[in-house]
Amino acid sequence: MIFEESLAWLYSTQQFGIRLGLENTRRLLAALGDPQEKLRFLHVAGTNGKGSVCAMLDAILRAAGHRTGLYTSPHLVDFRERIRVDGEKIPAPLAAQGLSVIRAVSEGWDHSPTFFEITTALALWHFSRESGRTVVLETGMGGRLDATNAMHPLVSLITPIAVDHAEWLGDTLAKIAGEKAGIIKPGVPVVSAQQEPEAWRVLTDRAAAAGSPIHFVETPRQEVGVALRGSHQQENAALAVAGLEAAGLTVGETAIRQGLRGVHWPGRFQIIGERIVFDGSHNPHAAGQLVKTWREVFGAEKTTVIFGALADKDYQAVLQILTPLAREFLFVQVHNRRAATTAELAAHCRAPHRQFASVKSALEASRGKTLITGSLFLVGEAMRELGIAV
Numbered sequence: 001m002i003f004e005e006s007l008a009w010l011y012s013t014q015q016f017g018i019r020l021g022l023e024n025t026r027r028l029l030a031a032l033g034d035p036q037e038k039l040r041f042l043h044v045a046g047t048n049g050k051g052s053v054c055a056m057l058d059a060i061l062r063a064a065g066h067r068t069g070l071y072t073s074p075h076l077v078d079f080r081e082r083i084r085v086d087g088e089k090i091p092a093p094l095a096a097q098g099l100s101v102i103r104a105v106s107e108g109w110d111h112s113p114t115f116f117e118i119t120t121a122l123a124l125w126h127f128s129r130e131s132g133r134t135v136v137l138e139t140g141m142g143g144r145l146d147a148t149n150a151m152h153p154l155v156s157l158i159t160p161i162a163v164d165h166a167e168w169l170g171d172t173l174a175k176i177a178g179e180k181a182g183i184i185k186p187g188v189p190v191v192s193a194q195q196e197p198e199a200w201r202v203l204t205d206r207a208a209a210a211g212s213p214i215h216f217v218e219t220p221r222q223e224v225g226v227a228l229r230g231s232h233q234q235e236n237a238a239l240a241v242a243g244l245e246a247a248g249l250t251v252g253e254t255a256i257r258q259g260l261r262g263v264h265w266p267g268r269f270q271i272i273g274e275r276i277v278f279d280g281s282h283n284p285h286a287a288g289q290l291v292k293t294w295r296e297v298f299g300a301e302k303t304t305v306i307f308g309a310l311a312d313k314d315y316q317a318v319l320q321i322l323t324p325l326a327r328e329f330l331f332v333q334v335h336n337r338r339a340a341t342t343a344e345l346a347a348h349c350r351a352p353h354r355q356f357a358s359v360k361s362a363l364e365a366s367r368g369k370t371l372i373t374g375s376l377f378l379v380g381e382a383m384r385e386l387g388i389a390v
Contacts, residue, residue: 003092006099007079013115024113025147028121031105035128039069039135041151042247045143045180046159046193048286049236052228052265053159056240057136060259062087064251069127069135071120071148076267076380077390083123085133090126098122116140120147134249144182154247156183156212157239158192161199162285163314177202189246190214193239217242226260229269230293266390267379269293275369277303278383280376282313287321290373294325302327303371306362307345308334308378315340316348318374325371329353330362334377359385 080089177199207214220234309315342355
């Protein structure tokens with residue numbers, strides 16, 4: 001029960017909500033002996049595709065013989081998914097040990113560390129236990145004030161920027177890009193996906209001010225098979241490869257091909273058996289990519305859509321984008337305090353739809369091919385219900 005008790009303490013810190021800033025993270029790391037000083041980092045920000053790019057970076061590095069740490073969020077089924085060493089989730093006893101240490105050093109602080117600050121510190125504590133690791137670090141939200149930004153990377157990678165988390169990051173693409181651009185460090189190379197003009201200008205100006213060379217990746221990695229579905233994943237692959245080159249890490253073409261062919265990133269257009277498709281698209285940009293990928297894989301075939309979303313997301317636009325795919329929407333309320341109710345979802349749906357009390361009942365009612373989407377939290381719930389390990 002030690003791990004479960006430690007995890008219960010960690011989740012209790014969610015009462016402190018989201019607090020942007022780097023002071024607590026730096027204080028935690030100092031109390032832990034500055035584990036980040038033993039590591040080298042590839043830092044990834046952006047709105048969509050961050051996790052896929054991180055998974056590709058990790059897969060290529062491991063194929064090339066590098067020892068790696070991978071830090072991503074959120075998790076789908078098991079908290080330990082967030083923290084991986086050489087592809088393996090942090091062992092429960094080590095997670096419990098690390099959380100106990102962090103709890104002890106932060107007890108009595110005036111400003112208690114948040115869930116994400118503690119999880120970031122736990123990851124670096126774990127990664128540093130053996131030296132020589134190259135760490136792929138995904139930002140949680142934004143970039144400038146994100147806990148992961150307390151590190152100094154070899155390269156800063158930025159995936160496509162779109163409007164999301166507007167209440168925290170700003171209500172325009174330029175404002176959001178400004179927060180994402182906060183990961184740019186003086187003299188550290190920047191590699192970015194293609195961006196909308198407003199975001200492009202912000203990134204270019206920020207890189208120039210920091211004296212950081214910036215390269216926008218324009219050509220997809222089409223000559224290499226990528227295990228993740230969707231033509232946009234070839235763009236993500238090109239970004240990952242360019243990032244490794246900018247970081248000065250030697251991997252080689254064989255490792256690139258092996259890594260991209262073997263990369264695994266659950267919940268992103270993941271097909272299970274004959275019927276189930278998982279995709280955690282939770283904003284309009286991601287929903288558009290989902291529709292494009294669906295057409296690439298299944299053509300004009302329609303699907304039952306099990307859908308749940310957080311109330312602070314633009315689920316109205318997402319529903320509109322997904323409607324051409326849907327025979328019917330089955331609405332469920334995600335198990336999250338920020339979730340939209342099924343009535344709220346139904347009020348913005350013009351397609352045939354029904355409301356359900358649980359993912360289980362929606363799965364039982366679904367017929368034919370079924371797409372589960374709208375939130376990664378919903379995808380995780382469905383995976384647990386279906387007994388799918390991650």
